[in-house]
Amino acid sequence: MHKYEKIWLTFGTSALVIFLVILGISAVHQGHSPAASGIETINPEHVRDDARFKEPGLYEAESDEYDYELYFVASAFQYEPREVEIPKGSRVRIHVTTPDVIHGFEIAHTNVNMMVEPGLISKYTANFNKEGEFLIICNEYCGVGHTDMTSLIKVTG
Ligand code: CUA
The missing domain is CATH 2.60.40.420 (Cupredoxins -  blue copper proteins)
Known part of the structure; x- marks a missing residue:
């Protein structure tokens, strides 16, 4: 594999991972947001x-x-x-x-x-x-x- 291809591939994968992590964080955050608005959840x-x-x-x-x-x-x-x-x-x-x-x-x-x-x-x-x-x-x-x-x-x- 060409050296630059490898760099771009690594960069692309990292960007995807970061993107997914951010998505995960916002999903978790949304899960907790009702508490902030005064509605408390319970299982x-x-x-x-x-x-x-x-x-x-x-x-x-x-x-x-x-x-x-x-x-x-x-x-x-x-x-x-x-x-x-x-x-x-x-x-x-x-x-x-x-x-x-x-x-x-x-x-x-x-x-x-x-x-x-x-x-x-x-x-x-x-x-x-x-x-x-x-x-x-x-x-x-x-x-x-x-x-x-x-x-x-x-x-x-
Ligand atoms: Cu009606 Cu409880």
């Missing part, structure tokens, strides 16, 4: 392996922005926890995900209303300033047990 098959959703419930927030973080796992046909007590006046960051199908998460008589999709963590910040019991209901049809799918938030003074 629906491993919801329970995630420390936050292993024992869903109310936890003191680490950030000053909220008093509590509240984790829920929605699945056919229940929410976990089934009942949760929140001290009146709390600012709560709610996180909900599901391992199976699309569910809803609506706290009756409040503005809290979101869709829960496998693979995503839906979030909502709510202030619980009113004492009482608030029913969480599923407002996306998810199967035979859809109407029984509820949980209860008790806001205590």
Whole structure:
């Protein structure tokens, strides 16, 4: 092979490799970009392996922005926890995900209303300033047990 041909061949191959690496990097980057836009992804098959959703419930927030973080796992046909007590006046960051199908998460008589999709963590910040019991209901049809799918938030003074 001619010397220059060899140089060009090497150059061409290197350029191709670099190009593929750049493509790979941008693909990886795109895979993570939903987090940057505020939507967090989660592998629906491993919801329970995630420390936050292993024992869903109310936890003191680490950030000053909220008093509590509240984790829920929605699945056919229940929410976990089934009942949760929140001290009146709390600012709560709610996180909900599901391992199976699309569910809803609506706290009756409040503005809290979101869709829960496998693979995503839906979030909502709510202030619980009113004492009482608030029913969480599923407002996306998810199967035979859809109407029984509820949980209860008790806001205590
Ligand atoms: Cu879950 Cu409807």
